[in-house]
Amino acid sequence: xxxxxxxxxxxxxxxxxxxxxxxxxxxxxxxxxxxxxxxxxxxxxxxxxxxxxxxxxxxxxxxxxxxxxxxxxxxxxxxxxxxxxxxxxxxxxxxxxxxxxxxxxxxxxxxxxxxxxxxxxxxxxxxxxxxxxxxxxxxxxxxxxxxxxxxxxxxxxxxxxxxxxxxxxxxxxxxxxxxxxxxxxxxxxxxxxxxxxxxxxxxxxxxxxxxxxxxxxxxxxxxxxxxxxxxxxxxxxxxxxxxxxxxxxxxxxxxxxxxxxxxxxxxxxxxxxxxxxxxxxxxxxxxxxxxxxxxxxxxxxxxxxxxxxxxxxxxxxxxxxxxxxxxxxxxxxxxxxxxxxxxxxxxxxxxxxxxxxxxxxxxxxxxxxxxxxxxxxxxxxxxxxxxxxxxxxxxxxxxxxxxxxxxxxxxxxxxxxxxxxxxxxxxxxxxx
Ligand code: 5AD
Ligand code: SF4
Numbered sequence: 001x002x003x004x005x006x007x008x009x010x011x012x013x014x015x016x017x018x019x020x021x022x023x024x025x026x027x028x029x030x031x032x033x034x035x036x037x038x039x040x041x042x043x044x045x046x047x048x049x050x051x052x053x054x055x056x057x058x059x060x061x062x063x064x065x066x067x068x069x070x071x072x073x074x075x076x077x078x079x080x081x082x083x084x085x086x087x088x089x090x091x092x093x094x095x096x097x098x099x100x101x102x103x104x105x106x107x108x109x110x111x112x113x114x115x116x117x118x119x120x121x122x123x124x125x126x127x128x129x130x131x132x133x134x135x136x137x138x139x140x141x142x143x144x145x146x147x148x149x150x151x152x153x154x155x156x157x158x159x160x161x162x163x164x165x166x167x168x169x170x171x172x173x174x175x176x177x178x179x180x181x182x183x184x185x186x187x188x189x190x191x192x193x194x195x196x197x198x199x200x201x202x203x204x205x206x207x208x209x210x211x212x213x214x215x216x217x218x219x220x221x222x223x224x225x226x227x228x229x230x231x232x233x234x235x236x237x238x239x240x241x242x243x244x245x246x247x248x249x250x251x252x253x254x255x256x257x258x259x260x261x262x263x264x265x266x267x268x269x270x271x272x273x274x275x276x277x278x279x280x281x282x283x284x285x286x287x288x289x290x291x292x293x294x295x296x297x298x299x300x301x302x303x304x305x306x307x308x309x310x311x312x313x314x315x316x317x318x319x320x321x322x323x324x325x326x327x328x329x330x331x332x333x334x335x336x337x338x339x340x341x342x343x344x345x346x347x348x349x350x351x352x353x354x355x356x357x358x359x360x361x362x363x364x365x366x367x368x369x370x371x372x373x374x375x376x377x378x379x380x381x382x383x384x385x386x387x388x389x390x391x392x393x394x395x396x397x398x399x400x401x402x403x404x405x406x407x408x409x410x411x412x413x414x415x416x417x418x419x420x421x422x423x424x425x426x427x428x429x430x431x432x
Pocket of ligand 1 (some may be wrong): 006037038059151152153253255294295324325326328329
């Protein structure tokens with residue numbers, strides 16, 4: 001979502017003549033769009049700010065214009081006062097609901113500026129449309145979260161759930177498609193909880209996807225992050241193969257496989273409920289695969305409870321996953337619980353979990369060697385000899401330019417690719 005927000009912020013600044021640059025040394029404003037989901041992400045902001053302070057000092061000598069450093073996004077909300085204390089050279093702080101207030105700072109007195117807003121859709125109306133799009137375009141459809149998982153800072157940083165008007169979303173999708181987007185990624189902290197009332201009807205994510213499916217220029221649609229409790233039957237029915245842009249893959253955060261832990265996390269479901277959703281989806285879409293998010297070392301998690309998570313991971317066979325050590329966050333209910341598991345135990349659990357997950361992923365990737373699969377070309381790869389693509393299961397596919405049987409590989413197109421090699425994280429292949 002920060003990538004999406006940054007692109008809209010860039011579009012806004014461009015209206016006043018600002019230009020985006022990759023070159024730190026020539027910049028006269030640095031904006032850090034930040035994440036506070038875990039302590040590590042949050043701390044990275046402060047270490048990077050230290051680096052920017054030096055750049056600012058250097059640039060001051062070189063450039064005649066004032067140099068600004070701004071911190072925006074979730075750390076701006078979570079640590080607003082702390083930022084000026086720890087990094088007094090920061091000039092402005094804007095939370096993720098307030099990006100559009102940047103001109104109030106730039107046009108006003110250039111003293112320390114801080115703006116944190118209540119949840120609102122105002123920014124979506126004010127931020128101008130983007131002018132260029134990647135082949136895979138991200139669109140925020142809702143922000144904030146009412147699930148109140150006890151470990152999570154999102155309800156504080158992004159606020160209560162708020163869904164954008166259905167027609168605004170469809171217009172934005174049509175706009176990015178007219179700019180060349182071929183894949184649409186719907187974004188929201190509780191994306192499948194999207195709900196918008198208009199004309200005596202409640203629009204849900206189902207309606208958005210149905211609408212996208214009518215556009216022949218869109219070849220794929222995805223959404224992140226989904227909550228298991230919001231996997232309603234209408235949404236599940238979209239996986240039945242009748243909609244060509246729906247993929248047989250779902251990222252469905254599980255977080256933990258023990259009912260006691262799930263309860264204390266306030267996830268609102270049991271492991272049996274989760275299995276039921278998986279079964280329902282498998283009936284509709286027998287080829288469907290799942291990926292997930294997991295947390296180890298939540299306060300009070302016993303070894304037995306951890307083993308339940310490990311067991312569940314093997315049963316569901318998650319083909320990719322993001323797993324984290326619990327990180328105590330300010331403004332979260334879990335902060336009241338004793339963070340009672342020592343770090344070495346947490347690390348040991350993470351290692352055991354990740355090695356099980358890697359095993360599944362490696363086997364899954366290996367199974368695709370010497371097969372032909374459909375791949376969406378997302379972009380150039382970092383290694384100039386390859387293009388970066390995605391399988392229907394969201395595996396990274398690196399496609400050799402020299403071995404492929406086409407002269408040019410077009411970004412945004414779907415090709416049949418023969419997989420020649422697999423590694424735990426990537427597939428390698430050539431277009432045939
Ligand atoms: N500690 C560790 N992981 C967390 N996540 C969210 N909050 C925390 C936390 N306090 C993880 C969850 C979520 C993902 C985006 O980040 O797994 O799904
Ligand atoms: Fe945070 Fe996701 Fe829980 Fe919402 S559903 S509180 S965003 S972990």
